[in-house]
Amino acid sequence: MEAAATSLECQGVVRKFGGLVALKDVSLSIAPGQIYGLVGPNGSGKTTLVNAVTGFYPPQQGRILFEGRDITGRKPHTVAKLGIARTFQNLALFRGMSVLDNIMMGRHIHMRPRALSTLLYWWWAQRDEIREREVVEEVIDFLQLQDVRSEPIETVPLGLQKRIELARALVAQPRLLILDEPMAGMNQEEKEYMARFILDAREERGLTVLLIEHHMDVVAAICDQMTVLCYGEKIAEGRPADALADQKVIEAYLGSRNRHAA
Amino acid sequence: MFYRLSGIKHVSYAADRQLWPVPFDRYLVIAAVILGITAPFYLSPLYLGSYMLPWIIWATAALSLNLLMGWAGQIHLGFAAVMAIGAYSAIHLARAGVPFELALLLAGLLSALIGMIFGAAALRVKGLYLAVSTLAMQYMIDWIISHVPAISGGSQATLQTPVIRILGFPVDSDAGRYWVALAVCALVTIFMLNVKRTSFGRALVAVREKDFAAAIIGVNPFYYKLVAFWVSSFLGGVSGAVLAFCYYRAVTPEQFHLDVSIQAVAMVIVGGMGSILGSFFGAALVLLAPIVLNNFVGWFVAAIGLSLSPEVLALIPLILYGGLIVGFLLFEPLGLAKIYDNIRNYFLVWPFRHARR
Numbered sequence: 001m002e003a004a005a006t007s008l009e010c011q012g013v014v015r016k017f018g019g020l021v022a023l024k025d026v027s028l029s030i031a032p033g034q035i036y037g038l039v040g041p042n043g044s045g046k047t048t049l050v051n052a053v054t055g056f057y058p059p060q061q062g063r064i065l066f067e068g069r070d071i072t073g074r075k076p077h078t079v080a081k082l083g084i085a086r087t088f089q090n091l092a093l094f095r096g097m098s099v100l101d102n103i104m105m106g107r108h109i110h111m112r113p114r115a116l117s118t119l120l121y122w123w124w125a126q127r128d129e130i131r132e133r134e135v136v137e138e139v140i141d142f143l144q145l146q147d148v149r150s151e152p153i154e155t156v157p158l159g160l161q162k163r164i165e166l167a168r169a170l171v172a173q174p175r176l177l178i179l180d181e182p183m184a185g186m187n188q189e190e191k192e193y194m195a196r197f198i199l200d201a202r203e204e205r206g207l208t209v210l211l212i213e214h215h216m217d218v219v220a221a222i223c224d225q226m227t228v229l230c231y232g233e234k235i236a237e238g239r240p241a242d243a244l245a246d247q248k249v250i251e252a253y254l255g256s257r258n259r260h261a262a
Numbered sequence: 263m264f265y266r267l268s269g270i271k272h273v274s275y276a277a278d279r280q281l282w283p284v285p286f287d288r289y290l291v292i293a294a295v296i297l298g299i300t301a302p303f304y305l306s307p308l309y310l311g312s313y314m315l316p317w318i319i320w321a322t323a324a325l326s327l328n329l330l331m332g333w334a335g336q337i338h339l340g341f342a343a344v345m346a347i348g349a350y351s352a353i354h355l356a357r358a359g360v361p362f363e364l365a366l367l368l369a370g371l372l373s374a375l376i377g378m379i380f381g382a383a384a385l386r387v388k389g390l391y392l393a394v395s396t397l398a399m400q401y402m403i404d405w406i407i408s409h410v411p412a413i414s415g416g417s418q419a420t421l422q423t424p425v426i427r428i429l430g431f432p433v434d435s436d437a438g439r440y441w442v443a444l445a446v447c448a449l450v451t452i453f454m455l456n457v458k459r460t461s462f463g464r465a466l467v468a469v470r471e472k473d474f475a476a477a478i479i480g481v482n483p484f485y486y487k488l489v490a491f492w493v494s495s496f497l498g499g500v501s502g503a504v505l506a507f508c509y510y511r512a513v514t515p516e517q518f519h520l521d522v523s524i525q526a527v528a529m530v531i532v533g534g535m536g537s538i539l540g541s542f543f544g545a546a547l548v549l550l551a552p553i554v555l556n557n558f559v560g561w562f563v564a565a566i567g568l569s570l571s572p573e574v575l576a577l578i579p580l581i582l583y584g585g586l587i588v589g590f591l592l593f594e595p596l597g598l599a600k601i602y603d604n605i606r607n608y609f610l611v612w613p614f615r616h617a618r619r
Contacts, residue, residue, distance in 0.1 A: 054478055056474065075477075075482075076474065076477035076478050077476075077477040077478075077480055077481060077482040077483070078480075079478065079480075080478060080479055080480030081480055085478070085479075086478055088475065092472045092474065092475030092478075093472075093475070094464075094467055094468050094471040094472060094475070094476075095471055096467055096470075096471060096536070097464065097467055097468075097471075101464055101467075104461070104464060105461075105464050105465075105468055105476075105479055106479055107461070108461060108464075108465060108468075108479050108480050108481055109479070109480035111461040112461075113460065113461040113462035113464075113465050114462060115453075115462060115489065115492075115493045117460070117462070118453060118456045118457055118460045118462045118463065119449075119452065119453040119456065121456040121459070121460065125456065125460045125461070125462075126276060126279075128460075128461065129275075129279065129459070129460060129461070130275045130276060130279075132461075133275045134275075168479070172479065172480070
């Protein structure tokens with residue numbers, strides 16, 4: 001397939017909830033193969049933007065393009081087939097399933113789930129299951145999840161659950177991976193692991209990554225480009241070093257000196 | 263101790279996904295299958311016809327409902343209506359000369375179709391509202407069946423089922439009818455066992471647990487809820503037809519009223535949501551508990567020398583039965599299957615309790 005000039009492009013996206021304007025005319029453009037950071041104080045509209053892209057809260061104005069295709073207002077369950085995968089800020093794994101089954105779930109769009117093939121498992125569904133299992137095992141190896149493979153998901157510690165959710169997103173073999181705070185609640189070591197996995201995923205799988213993160217050290221270290229949002233508005237954009245040094249960004253996080261004086 | 267885990271090493275993905283990796287489980291299943299098939303030879307006709315047969319059929323129905331309630335997480339209070347559609351359509355088809363096997367299949371398809379139409383309407387709402395919508399289905403189907411003489415043959419009528427013919431051979435013995443029911447039960451059980459390990463079953467569980475997360479993976483939540491309704495109604499219709507042909511051998515509208523729906527829901531909940539073994543346990547408890555309680559209350563009242571009026575005597579088992587269900591919901595919401603699972607987990611590593619997870 002011919003590589004598109006941009007992976008994800010948002011053009012003037014507006015999203016309101018009643019009187020609250022969560023996104024004010026936000027535009028950004030992510031080049032293929034980039035790790036793109038999206039930061040901002042709490043409630044600045046980062047997750048809303050991701051939800052607009054993935055169809056949960058379609059934007060009221062503006063367009064969203066994925067690889068040049070208009071995907072504005074698509075239903076969430078059709079977005080996966082386009083090659084977009086995401087993880088959630090508060091883990092969204094399926095309880096009552098093993099770790100393996102949770103990751104297998106990520107292969108859903110590549111499988112043909114049918115009731116009849118289930119009844120004729122030995123002659124029909126099994127082939128599908130084993131073929132997809134091989135893809136899943138590759139990702140399990142990549143993310144070093146072999147030990148917990150058959151554990152019930154509830155018994156796995158939080159840091160690993162985050163990694164399992166990443167695995168579930170990766171097995172779908174997306175071209176754009178959206179990570180919503182993949183390092184929330186992690187210690188330094190786990191953060192480093194996760195950062196390494198994100199970098200490796202980009203290198204090995206040619207992914208484009210949109211990363212929402214609060215840990216500025218991580219963002220500064222691994223992102224190529226970034227956008228800073230504040231109250232739904234884009235206040236800075238560019239390479240992390242430049243964007244984070246922007247006066248507006250410092251004010252958004254630390255407050256302005258003048259206001260304190262007043 | 264019994265369930266030995268040592269030495270079980272999978273070398274292929276197929277082996278890793280087998281139904282019973284522990285040998286002892288396999289022996290238990292083989293024993294259960296043998297006992298099930300040979301039941302007509304060692305059980306008296308009374309026990310076979312009035313305990314074993316309804317248990318098998320109701321376990322089939324409970325499994326069908328469990329797909330919807332346990333796997334897809336959607337409650338259905340009109341399951342008896344689904345079974346009624348299956349029973350009535352199978353009878354009319356068989357009377358019109360359609361072979362039994364085909365009639366069973368068509369009855370299932372019709373139940374699935376009607377069940378899905380109601381499901382499509384009901385699935386626009388969730389939880390309690392869904393429960394009430396399915397309750398509406400129960401009442402509407404009840405009403406239609408008893409008020410359309412072409413279906414029920416009149417509001418007080420009883421339709422006799424024709425003799426079952428399998429591949430042209432008449433099946434007209436207690437044992438024969440039992441085996442027909444057992445075969446259907448086995449097929450449904452095999453289907454449900456496989457649901458646990460295919461993408462189909464996983465998609466249902468995903469929708470039950472977190473529909474937004476399922477959607478982002480590419481699962482259309484509404485579609486899968488609807489498919490769950492479809493499959494569950496299909497199997498429910500088939501089990502309704504089997505219930506009519508093999509057990510009652512006649513149908514009247516009373517056989518499929520609301521209390522029967524509640525009974526089916528009770529089987530699933532008491533047995534264990536999302537458990538195959540649980541459906542068998544649940545059906546057994548719900549069918550047998552009233553009988554056992556009746557006998558027990560009768561014996562107990564006689565033993566302490568009370569003289570109670572027959573009306574009171576008839577009510578006590580029902581009260582105890584209700585208490586039993588409330589008790590399960592409070593103390594073991596995952597049902598009898600969970601109790602078995604706890605025992606199994608205990609023996610899995612016994613006597614090395616520290617190895618338990």
